[in-house]
Amino acid sequence: MSVGSKIAVAAALPLVVEDLALAFGGNKVLQGIALQLRPGEITGLIGPNGAGKTSFFNCLTGLYAPQQGRMRLGDIRLDGIAPTGRAALGFSRSFQHVALCPELSVVENVMIGLDRQSAAGWLDAFLPLARGRQERARNRELALAALARLGIAQFADEAPANLPPGVLRLAEIARAIAGEPRVLLLDEPAAGLNSVETRDLSTALMRLRSPQLVMVVVEHDMDLIMEVCDTIHVLNVGRLLASGNPAQIRANREVVRVYLGDDDE
Known part of the structure; x- marks a missing residue:
């Protein structure tokens, strides 16, 4: 069974964040963030520029080390686990700006996302060894x-x-889902897309919803x-202002005042 298949059949695990705080010098970027990100759902993370959304992502992936709080995937404590270790646990992300290698085809760019699961070493890249050929065929x-x-x-x-741009996104x-995370x-997957491309993106995201996957979208x-x-x-x-389903968020007066705006104005 492949690594991807093993992850796919593993028990679905929630991602739990408790009392998370992050500061750079005297600048408090995140304060007391506590929430549960559930598998089987698409979770949105919204807020004004500078609200701390990307910093929160960077804490989840291990790029930033928060000064306070705990994060766990199911019962697995994430404290002290480096980004490579979290990737091995099944964390994957995209970034606001598309960064595909122009010298590679689309499928070869996607295959880069499988590098962490590859067993073949550098020697396989230079010699026609069977293991390297088999692994490249599997990754393709x-x-x-x-x-x-x-x-x-x-x-x-x-x-x-x-x-x-829509196809590149x-x-x-x-590339982010090839290893079955x-x-x-x-992170802002609709950035730079037109209305037709955004509609295609919406369809694609809903197609990705899975009982085994925690999916979080900053947008x-x-x-x-x-x-x-x-x-x-x-x-x-840097603080959690509100949580709820789309209807509850639309009806939240404080969210409308701070972020969504009032259509009647």
Whole structure:
């Protein structure tokens, strides 16, 4: 059984954050954040610029070490686990700016996301060893499956320079899901997309919803967030302002005042 298959059949694990605090010097970036991110849901994380959303993602992936609080995946304490260790536990993320290698095809870019699961060493890259050939064939198969899940398998052998932003964004997400992660963190996936591309992204995200996957989306496009998310958490100046389903967030007066705005004004 492949590593991806082992993760897929593992018990679904919630990602739990308790009393998280992060500061840089005297600047308090996150204060007392406590929430549970549940598998099987798409969770939205919204708030004004500077609210602490990306810093929160960086704490989850181990790039930042919070000064206070605890994080755990199920019963697994994440304190002290480096980003590589968290990736091995099934954490994967995308970034606001698409970063595909222009010299590689789309499917080869997606295969990069499987490097942490690869057993072949540098020697396999230079010599025609059977293990290296088999692993590359397997990784290509997994990468093609990820592209197919997002509806862009027809672009597998294209160069990134030949493709529109919407396809490139989906290719980056395919790279993030190729290894069947347990936790998928998407940082502003709709950035730079037009309305048609955003609609395709919305369809793709809902297709990715899985009982085994914790999926969290940071996004400023409120139409997308309200359409795809089951639960939404709102950050403001580093604090958790509100949590609820889309209808509850729309009806929250404080969220409307601070972030969503009033359509009647």
